Amino acid sequence: MKVRVVSYNIHKCIGGVDRRYDPARTVACLEHYQPDVVLLQEVDAGARRSNGDHQATLLAEGLGLTHYAWFPNVAVRGGGSYGNAVLSRYPLDEIRNIDLTVAPKKRRSALHVACRIRHPDGHHRTVHVFNLHLGLAQYERRIQVEHFVESHPLHGLHHDTPVVIGGDLNDVWGSLASWLAPHGFAGVERRPRTFPAWAPLRALDGLYVRGAVRVDALTRGETELARRASDHRPLIADLVIG
Numbered sequence: 001m002k003v004r005v006v007s008y009n010i011h012k013c014i015g016g017v018d019r020r021y022d023p024a025r026t027v028a029c030l031e032h033y034q035p036d037v038v039l040l041q042e043v044d045a046g047a048r049r050s051n052g053d054h055q056a057t058l059l060a061e062g063l064g065l066t067h068y069a070w071f072p073n074v075a076v077r078g079g080g081s082y083g084n085a086v087l088s089r090y091p092l093d094e095i096r097n098i099d100l101t102v103a104p105k106k107r108r109s110a111l112h113v114a115c116r117i118r119h120p121d122g123h124h125r126t127v128h129v130f131n132l133h134l135g136l137a138q139y140e141r142r143i144q145v146e147h148f149v150e151s152h153p154l155h156g157l158h159h160d161t162p163v164v165i166g167g168d169l170n171d172v173w174g175s176l177a178s179w180l181a182p183h184g185f186a187g188v189e190r191r192p193r194t195f196p197a198w199a200p201l202r203a204l205d206g207l208y209v210r211g212a213v214r215v216d217a218l219t220r221g222e223t224e225l226a227r228r229a230s231d232h233r234p235l236i237a238d239l240v241i242g
Contacts, residue, residue, distance in 0.1 A: 001119055001241045002216070003127070006035040007205055009168040009232040012044045012082060013055060016197045016231030021050055027062035029225040033236050037115060038063070038087040039131040041168040043070060047080030056085040065089055071097040073107045073133070084111040084131045084167070091116045093126065098151050100144040105135050110148055110165075117241065125241055127213065128157060132167035141170060142179065149183045159184055159211060162241055166207035168232065176206060184210045192220035194233040205235045212242030 008030065013023040030038060040059070044050040056070035065087040072081035086092075094114035101107045111131040116124050132148070134141045148154065157163060165185065169176055177187050185208040193200035200220065209215055220226070221234040 001117065001125070003036045003117065003239045003241055004034065005037045005039065005164060005166065005207065005237045005239060006030060006033050006234050007039040007166040007207060007237070008234040009041040009205065009230060010043060010055070011230040011232065012042050012047070012050055014049070015228050017228055022229070023053065023055060023058050024062070025225060025229045027059055029221065029223065029229040029234065030059070030063055032223055032225065033221070033234065036089045037129060038065065039129070039166050040085040040087065041131070041133040042082050043085040044076070044082045045070065045072065045080055047076040047082065048078045049076070052080070056087070060087045063087060067092045069095045069111060069113055071109065071111050073109055084109065084133055086111055086113045086129060086131050088113065088115055098148065100132070100134070100147055102135060102140045102143050105137065105140050108133055108135055108144060112153065125162065127162040127164060127241060128153070130154065130163070130165040132165060132169060134167070134169045136170055138173060138175065141176070145176065145179045161211045162213040163210040164207065164213065164239065166235070166237065168204060169206045170204050171206055172202060172204065174203065176208070180208050186210070188215055188218045192218060192235060194220050194235055195231065197231050197233050198227055200233055205232060207235060207237045209239065214240050216240050
């Protein structure tokens, strides 16, 4: 069974080059890839810079993904906050937020959802999805990963249970693969460069899987919208669920 997951730091729907707030452009950028599940970072709610919009709701409605979750991480000056969101074609049986903050650094977290996916043969398969936005410092990310792999519910899941983790991992030095491998996670050998969007030099965004799921393809967005809608490119993962 194939599932397409897109991870995208949307930069509050503010263009990386023109600095223009344009949620319709973000919707159009994502719509091109026809995702089943979308992992979003830097998603505003109630902030003046984004017209007070609740962007998770706005984007979910624009994409026709009726199941979604959002959790705030950082308060915005002047009101509102931003955080992570997951939009899904599939029902979400579980939703929880895992605090990954390393004091005194900025608040960070992983948003967990359990997607109930209907298999073509009629039975349902639960896929656990974790949307992460990790810190800027290497030592901070190392602590966050150590905490994450020991957190509930990940720590208690059977090794065959399909698990997907992705997001803006700020993986400047490509360290996460080696940190996650001892816990059964695998990625791809060549990680697409996603930042900055207009001329990508760094593979900051990533996706890893464990259990009865494999990555069939992992690419970055190459459209003109993908170059302009944010300061990151979207990361597109085609997965095969066992």
